[in-house]
Amino acid sequence: MTNRLIQIALLTMLTTLPTVAMAAPDTAFFPSADGKTEIVGYLFKPQAPGRHPAIVLLHGRGGPYSTNVNRDCTLVSRTDPSTDCNANGLSKRHMMWGQFWADHGYVALLPDSFGPRGKAHGFGRFTHGDPDRVDVNEKTVRPLDAEGALTWLRSQKDVIGDRIFLQGWSNGGSTALNVMQRQGAATSGYRAALVFYPGCGPAALLAQTLESAAPITMLLGADDEEVSPARCQDVAHRSIATGSKIDVVVYPGATHDFDDPGRSRQSNPANSAALKDAMVRAIAAVDGAKD
Template sequence: MRSLVAVVVSLLCATAFPASAGSLPAPIAIEIPSGGYVLHAQLYRPNGQGPFPTVIALHGCGGLAGRSDPVLPRYRDWAADLVKDGKAVLLPDSYASRGLGPQCRVKDRRISGRRERVADIVIAQKWLTQQSWAMPDRISLVGWASGASALLWAVRPQLPEHVSPDFRSAVAFYPDCRASSGLGWSARVPTLILIGGLDDVYSPPACRQMIDGARGRSALTRIVVYPGAYHDFDRINLPFHQVAGADAAAPERGHVGSDPEARADARKLVSDWLAR
């Protein structure tokens, strides 16, 4: 793969991000040319020149951006928390980079978590290792739903392309574990899975089976199942409801809704896990 060149739409050195979660400014738009396409991403950084530990944050099937926002509130809220912890956050936009909108209800998807999205993760990691403000040995992954499923592929020992330095750790929010649990999944970096016990979009039992099956032949893995919590439990102010209608950015089935207690616990667990 040719060396990565970043075209930064805003000047990185001129932007300082305050630690307050309530005053997180607009992200910096990044373009990373690689092969036959350009990977678009959004970047949040703490104050100062760094170097900072960095998180590659992976959106779900609804995409990264909204109609008027480059980053949807669910990801911006987490970015604010991570920046407050002193971490930079890079959010690759796997769909917009390929001219696509939300993919939740697309039957013949052109983007595979196992291929294209893992390629985006590798490209983002290589770009970050070239940035003076990023700590190359402290790059971690956080993903949600289909982004979390892609993360599970990216941390497997069988990753097709070598990543060096390797990822520090990984956190997967409510991934689809069904394929991985049947393929003898294991991880080469510490990996934490957070999922609601009542998640009926994906399968908590499949995730538990996957983690149980990895014991003894994997890097550190852990699963936390929140009893009473549903899919999207970590979103702020999302009323509990059954998915309905034809919203292309919503799951095809199941229930979604906030769980403030589970989110608060997840916030602490994520902070501790990424600090390892």
């Protein structure tokens, strides 16, 4: 097979959306770095034995569960297995990405920041000012969950402790940027971050100029109806000027949630094209930062 045919085959493998039902991931519990909250997480693992790099997946403001089951969910804990908000109720997007990373040799951990705090139902659009979101906010609360996930993964025998990455969507994307800001010049934390359509205003970010020694890939939809891609570009450009390594991609015609594999979002050709490209860039971003 020629190199060109190999490249085409690889691209097809990376960008083909799952069409069959996927097995539910394992459930794990670990402490948040806040020192008081036990976080529930969902663990996707490669089939191959041995030690693997890992990635932490940070859900958006809707939470990690499908809207078909989450409206009546509140608390998710080790002692309450009866709730519908569990590994079987994860949204299609989170199942897709978790399985994507496992298929490519990564342990993927999806923490639920909302359920352990009695808010498994998540939040609707344009609810950023809702006071009920204060104790799960992306600036001072959720970054501690991501840091707890990093510590926990490093304790796992099947994880390569210095090859752990971060991915987040929307509110989780803002959280990921704040985690990288908290890391700053340190090179011992997350190796790189992949952020999808984050909120980039002062209410969402710890700083409007990011200082991160680890690389960041920022994927934005030009027609995002929830957050401002222009504001995120401004943050990125200022941060690049001060030495941070940030790659910004703006997908023409793509909306918020462009990588949601559901029919509604993927009926937009721009979203479908953006998702396929994002999968390729995701592998390139983490592979480029592994060594």
